Amino acid sequence: MNLTLKIWRQKDSDTKGQMVDYKVTDISEHMSFLEMMDVLNEQLVNAGEEPVAFDHDCREGICGMCSMYINGEAHGPDRGITTCQLHMRMFKDGDTITIEPFRAAAFPVIKDLVVDRTAFERIQQAGGYISVNTSGNTQDANAIPISKHAADEAMDAATCIGCGACVATCKNSSAMLFVGAKVSQYALLPQGQVEAADRVKNMVAQMDLEGFGNCTNTGACEVECPKGISLDNIARMNRELMKANIS
């Protein structure tokens, strides 16, 4: 198929960017979206032009690096996938595809489609862990009984890959689905109880400090999340924060 691509080009974080049109031809419908981008970049390199910078790593739908906003949706029109798992069969011959970086004040553009998502890492560092002594007498995690229901819910929350699609798609650029998932995966387990109050307080404080917006429960994040993280995690985080401030 032949396509017209409208791509955000930006030299670096200090330079103003703009949308630039490109044509790609003979694209196979079996290609992934990133393979199509590879074809474009090969074309650009052969023509002596600067290739389009975009993030990618595993290309297996699990690393969460590929941060593209395609035709007005995070990771494009398909559901439950990252951009590397989006296939060209989702588009038609002759289509015009708009490709932009994830947008949020807390996710500044580094170059073209690459954004700085280290704000997520700083939120994780503020409390997204449990402290375990590694003295040699560490208790086996399986020695503590956990109900199947709690284990499943914690696992569901833990599948968040921190890709940032929730922020990118949220009209308020809110990070609450991400933080809700990270708070929940520990709040549901006995190992997470010791630091529960400090965790939620510190992670929410860091989230606010990074300049993410306020959640208005539109639910767009849940729809666009490649891992199907539920809004219930945001409600749980809200409960955890209330609990932490009351106790």
Place this chain on the structure above:
Amino acid sequence: MGGFFKSSIGRKIAMALSAFFLMFFLIIHLAVNITSLFSEDVFNELSHFMGTNPLVQFALQPVLIFGVVFHFVMGFVLELKNKKANGVAYAKNNGAANSTWMSRNMIYSGLVILAFIVLHFIDFWFPEINTKYIQGDMSGMHDGNFRYFHELQHKFLNPARVAAYVVAFILLALHLLHGFTSAFQSVGATAGRKKTLQTFGKVYSIVIPLGFIIIALYHHLNH
């Protein structure tokens, strides 16, 4: 606790609590007004009670006004903060693909409701305050009869006013269709209760504004 209400989640919980209060008020307001469809006397008695009872006038009324002002001010503050968090706007953004129109446009439905409240205050609240507390007439009477029902009928003679009320109540319904469940989500209500909440929210969001629309139309058509 002061720090809690300065956090993003604290603010949304405060927004939800004021929403619960206002949604409860709407039930009371409709319950009083709906009597005007069935009995002039009952409506007059209830209106006189609400308009002269010290507890309602000097305790509940200031709390209500605070609740309304707080909900609007906080709504604007959050909207401005969220706009700041957005950064550069998308060239193409397909919001309809993942969220409802109501959820994305709460600020606009809210602004229409705010404009309606200004109109509603000019129509009913300011004249009432003037009669009772400036002219000092607490009797609720005019020409030997209670004045409330006739004032209500008189207001709804004008078709432009009725049309404005109907439009405002449609926007109120749209605001509530997202706001009802959103408020519960903000205070931490989840999965197990969601279905019931969603159904109850839809019924509430349609029945309450529809009730007010019926009252306005009834008095316009039956005068």
